[in-house]
Amino acid sequence: MDLIAIATAFLEPYTRNANTGNCYEIFTGLKFLRRMGLDSLTPLDALFTQIKACNTASKIDAAIAACGPVGTGLIVHGKKVVNLRNVTQDDADGATGDIVLIMEDGEELSVSVCAGKVKRDGSVDKCLSNPSCSRYGCTDDDILTFKKTAADAVPIYKAEMTTKYGTNEAAWARKSSQAAVVACSSVATMTAARFNGIELSRRSTCISDLLYIGDVTKPADILCVVDDKFKKYTLFDIGQSNITLANPTLVAEGIWLKMLVDGKEVGKTQVKFNNGVYHKGKTSSICSSWNATCHMDKVFNLTLLK
Numbered sequence: 001m002d003l004i005a006i007a008t009a010f011l012e013p014y015t016r017n018a019n020t021g022n023c024y025e026i027f028t029g030l031k032f033l034r035r036m037g038l039d040s041l042t043p044l045d046a047l048f049t050q051i052k053a054c055n056t057a058s059k060i061d062a063a064i065a066a067c068g069p070v071g072t073g074l075i076v077h078g079k080k081v082v083n084l085r086n087v088t089q090d091d092a093d094g095a096t097g098d099i100v101l102i103m104e105d106g107e108e109l110s111v112s113v114c115a116g117k118v119k120r121d122g123s124v125d126k127c128l129s130n131p132s133c134s135r136y137g138c139t140d141d142d143i144l145t146f147k148k149t150a151a152d153a154v155p156i157y158k159a160e161m162t163t164k165y166g167t168n169e170a171a172w173a174r175k176s177s178q179a180a181v182v183a184c185s186s187v188a189t190m191t192a193a194r195f196n197g198i199e200l201s202r203r204s205t206c207i208s209d210l211l212y213i214g215d216v217t218k219p220a221d222i223l224c225v226v227d228d229k230f231k232k233y234t235l236f237d238i239g240q241s242n243i244t245l246a247n248p249t250l251v252a253e254g255i256w257l258k259m260l261v262d263g264k265e266v267g268k269t270q271v272k273f274n275n276g277v278y279h280k281g282k283t284s285s286i287c288s289s290w291n292a293t294c295h296m297d298k299v300f301n302l303t304l305l306k
Contacts, residue, residue, distance in 0.1 A: 003038040008047060010086045010099075015050040017089060022055050024226040025088055025098045025113045027063035028233060032084060032101070035071035066230035076222075076305070079103040095212060096128050097220035112220035112238075115228050124236070124296045128219050129210060131269070132288040136191050136206060136250070136257070137198045143287050146187050150273070150286040153183040157277040173276065180277050184255040187286055188271040192252040204245040207259060211267055211294045213241040222305065223296060239301030267294040 010029050014022050030041075041048075041064065052060045074081040083102035087093040087110065093100065097110025114126045133146060157179035161172040195203060212219040223236040243261055251258040257269040274289035296302060 003033055003036060004043050006083055007033050007038060007044055010084060011044060011047045011051065013086050013089065014055065015047065016054070018054040020056070021113070021115065022051075022088075023059035023063045024115045024230075025086075026051070026060065027067060027226060027230050028111065028113045028224050029084065029086070029099055030064065030067035031233065032074055032081065032099070034068050035074040036081060037070060037072065039070045041067075062230055074101075076101060076103070076109060079105060079107065095218070095220055097222075101222075109221040111222045111224050111235075113224045113226060116225050117227055118225055118234050122297055122302075124223065124225060124302065125293050126219070126223065126296050127291050127293045128212060128267075129292045130289045131210060131292050132290070133187070133191055134287075135210060136195045136269075137202060138191055138194050138287075142190065142194055145190065146287050147283075149183050149186055150277070150283050153179045154278050154283050156182075169278075172278075175276075177277060180273055181255060183277070183286060184271040184273070185252070188252040188255055188257050191271065192250040192257055195250045200247070203248045207245055207248040207261070207266075210259070210269075210292050211241075211299055213243070213245065213299065218300060219294070223302065235305035236296075236302040237305050238296070239303065241299055242301050243299055264298065265295065266299050267292065269293070 007030070010033070011026065014026060030038075048060065048064060080103065081101045082104050085100050085102070086098070087100050088098040093110075095110060096112050098113045099111040101109045101111060103109070112126065116125060118124055133143065138146075157177055160177055160179050161169075161175065165171045165175060195206070207213070218238050218240060220238060223238050224233055225236075226233045243264075243266060246262050249260045251260060255271050257271060258265050259267040259269065270291040270293070271286070272290060273284040273286050275284045277284060
């Protein structure tokens with residue numbers, strides 16, 4: 001087993017992929033590889049340099065530094081892990097998983113990585129997808145309305161940002177905006193009304209699709225929760241869903257769409273602009289790249305994996 005070759009294949013996609021969550025996936029992958037026996041990271045230095053060039057270098061450095069000591073083997077479910085692969089950009093492989101572990105008997109287990117903490121009550125949240133409004137039942141006419149809402153927000157946004165940060169538009173990036181909040185809240189309210197007005201079977205299908213609920217589907221086999229300082233990671237086996245899809249509804253609360261099943265909140269979606277209200281000379285999309293977060297412990301049977 002050539003662990004340097006495995007590590008190289010795992011890390012290489014991050015040289016072309018800039019994402020704020022990459023550091024947590026890299027930490028987890030390296031943690032696994034170290035436990036599998038990877039004794040030196042030095043042969044990977046050139047790859048790390050390329051990865052840091054398109055990601056936040058300080059976070060990548062922290063992830064590398066925290067990946068832990070060399071072990072004598074990674075055992076999951078009583079089986080030795082002999083290989084792993086990177087599937088972070090391929091939802092057709094491992095569902096929402098980021099890493100696939102390959103066991104000595106050929107079994108494969110997908111691992112979905114997220115930054116966060118397991119709360120004292122055991123609750124765990126995970127963003128499972130970045131859906132467009134159409135996945136909530138919104139129509140072409142709704143999309144036209146949303147686009148007008150976005151366009152109307154642009155002059156208000158420009159005036160707000162100029163007052164706060166000056167005329168240099170580069171300084172506006174990733175800054176909070178009341179214009180965005182008002183527009184997104186409006187879209188959230190209209191989306192909830194649209195969703196709650198469609199037939200029950202379609203609403204159930206929408207929620208099932210967003211949260212990966214089904215008789216034979218789930219987001220991944222294992223959930224890995226990494227704290228933002230890389231001091232701790234917690235692994236859970238993800239069992240099948242423990243809820244039915246009876247009477248799913250959406251409740252708009254500001255920019256959030258709360259997903260309820262029989263009055264129980266099972267997740268929420270952040271309605272947002274993709275790249276802020278205005279980006280590189282044009283209105284940004286308010287219809288796509290929303291953040292759909294699942295309350296994992298309320299939807300799936302989670303078992304702590306030692």
